[in-house]
Amino acid sequence: MQKLALFDLDNTLIDRLDAFRRWVGEFVEQRGLRDQDAAWMIRLDDDGALPMDTFFAAVRERFGLAEPVGQLWATYRARLPELVVCPYEVLAALDRLRAVGWQVAIVTNGMADNQKGKIQRTGLAEHVDGWAISDAEGVRKPDIRLFEIAAARCGAQLSEGGWVIGDDPEKDIVGGCRAGLSTVWIDRGLPWTVEGLKPDHTVADVVSAMALLLAEGSHR
Structure with missing residues (x-):
């Protein structure tokens, strides 16, 4: 062989899960959300099992965000690699x-x-x-x-x-x-x-x- x-x-x-949790922490702080909102996002992600377009559609709806799903997702993709070790x-x-x-x-x-x-x-x-x-x-x-x-x-x-x-x-x-x-x-x-x-x-x-x-x- x-x-x-x-x-x-x-x-x-x-x-990836550690980096995602840190991204969630940043997102929650920047948006003035609560600890229970962070916990909800981590559960929703399901350790990466949920497609990210579906994830951001749910996040946008829950928190009443103005940005389109595609913009939220693109911002995430730009930031997450900076958090990975x-x-x-x-x-x-x-x-x-x-x-x-x-x-x-x-x-x-x-x-x-x-x-x-x-x-x-x-x-x-x-x-x-x-x-x-x-x-x-x-x-x-x-x-x-x-x-x-x-x-x-x-x-x-x-x-x-x-x-x-x-x-x-x-x-x-x-x-x-x-x-x-x-x-x-x-x-x-x-x-x-x-x-x-x-x-x-x-x-x-x-x-x-x-x-x-x-x-x-x-x-x-």
Whole structure:
């Protein structure tokens, strides 16, 4: 199997939920809203599961905002990458993988400006070989075509094998299995919910996932 590792971005390489909560705090303060309004927004977001156009339509209606949904969403996309952090230990682990011959790419659903902003502002752009963003490519995980694009940007192809690492059971793990790749699920303390299929490995965080890949690679 080739040394190809395709990583999810949000809540895998970076803590999207932490950044979102900080954005909510700013939004509430700027708009003169209450703590219970912040809690409502965090519940509504559902850890990123709710489409953001739907999220901002609900926010606009609840708080009687004048800005169109598209403007609210665009302002959010410009700000969130500034709030996201990629820990040093994650960047260092990516460097260790690449130093021993792994090709590394990011495969992420989302708007191109938002996701590319996160990749660039966190420094991840300098620690991976490429990325594929659903909005830019016109296809979303779990569709295997997004994984194919990311692999190609590493000079690889899915038929030679590799790994998908992510926190979403459907988008990352089911998608990776459909692509014929091995999978590592970052469980974030949650139970596995997909019947009839399980990841090859389950870990608590992405640094543990990369340590596992390093061990796997050393056996070949």
